[in-house]
Amino acid sequence: MTADTPSTSAPVLEAPVLEARGISKSYGAVRALTGVDLQLYPGEVLGLVGDNGAGKTTLVKCLSGVHRADAGEIVIDGEVRPGLTADLARTLGVETVYQNLSLVDTLDVMQNFFLNRELMYGNPVARALGWMNRRRMVRETTERLQELELAVDARRPVAALSGGQRQMVAVARAITWGRHIVMLDEPAAALGVRQSVQVLSFIRSMAERGVAVLFISHNMQHVLQVTDRIVVLRHGEKVGDLRTADASAQEIVTLITGSDLVVKGQDIAV
């Protein structure tokens, strides 16, 4: 760990907000992660790359409390969190966009936005009953969508949206609530060129506000464009942790695929 710290880029002088120490996870006989260490600093965009099945999504799910790691520690804001749940992670300011988007199709955009963080009326009776202030939730969702330049109606069921719109809604939700740590698993997968660019600019502006961002992508251009640092996983192990400024696409692809596939990898990447 100490060896990594000097190699990370200039703006990162503070302590990591999110840290994985020796995370291992198996699904039955399949070993998905083996002793992975990872630090995420405020104001940085960390790219997490690796081939299919390298363990990226599993790592994110461990960090977001959805899965429980078999071994290792997750440290958030300097505190070890042995019993991390999805609910607790969210309370601690960790927001995640999963690959399958994790939106409820039968609910509308506003309901997805405020799911499990509903706004109540202020009085104690309403609070005890869990009485929601729907008007305010609709208003705030609409304002937020306009700020992010998404022409989507807050009361529209998610099932009626296009794939790209859904993806943007999921990203918008994470950006809205992720004031501290945001993890995005392939956030630009179903998006067109213009929307991808928009998502990348969201990511950059979040980091500029001091949010720590973990960004998973297969798109090497996106990774090189938006990240400060890149962590490479191969077969569930960390095989690289390098500053983006010092890295080349070749180098990363070599790490992702293993050295014997370098030439092929280069062709694919470029």
Added chain:
Amino acid sequence: MDEAKPPIPEAPAPADTLAGSPPAGADAAAPTGPGGVVRRGLDRASGSYRAMGTLFAVGLIWLFFSLKSEYFFTSENIFNIFLQASSVGIIAAGLTVVLISAEIDLSIGSLQALSGSVAAVIIIQHGLPIWAGIVGGLGATVLAGAVSGLLTWKLKIVSFISTLAMLGIAQGVALLLTNGTAIAGFGPTYALIGTYTYRGFPGAAVIAIVVFVVIHLMLTRTKLGLQIYAVGGNAEAAEFAGIRSGRVKLVALMISGLTAGIGGLIISSRLDAGNGLFGANDLLAAVAAVVIGGTSLFGGVGSVVGTAIGVIMIASINDGLILINVPDFWQQIVIGCIIIGAMAVDQLTKAARLSVL
């Protein structure tokens, strides 16, 4: 290239959506665009169109029976329909909640028998006060719902099985408690629950209306309601949002236990007896009412408003068939056919709706 875009696609976009930033707005607006207004209208209205259609069908049924029997459209008979609808309606309201959470409760009929039997044992056999009987009856069915819910949550036994088991257990317990006979003689005060009327309007229907209003508000206005819809729509996504879906489903099954208990008390009051068979056959009618009301059997979609209309439809048909002297046995056949009909209409219109969207 940014300058080239705006003129054509931007022009028809609704003025209120986005004031500034044409380039990004133009792109994002394209999928919804002007057609989006129409599509949005369809999404919003599809639920209420369905309710309107069902209401229209109820109107046709009333018209039919009014023509066949001069007695049908009298206030006395309409009140009677409400009375008949009230106990089945109450359990159907609870069942709606469970179905929205993507589970099912097959035990509601048996639970009705259980609450009536427990109340009879407490009040008639042990001579305890009425409130104790009511608390005992409702407590027994809420507990039964909790057991089904815990089996579903902790042991991952699907509710189809856990509540099917509870169907047998609850009825068995009710038969044991009553020794297989009817324990009769609650007395006049308890009888008021099911038989009180104000100018002919049944008090039991008022209880049913209160249950429907409370559940409707719970589903549409409270955090719990939103969680029930979320868990039923996509349990995984709900879990990712930090909702514990098993717990929400447990609560749904307890609500269903409570409503089944209330239904059972009304039946026992009306019949002035508790017995292991009273109300046990109401499951079919309740499922029919919920399905007619447009609640999805796959979870995430539905409302008790639709269920209320469905209940009125079933009660009207039962009542009308008796008035025009159709033998009892036909009721079940007709209800079965209506379930099939409602599902068929749903499937056919779903295909049509999707092609529109």
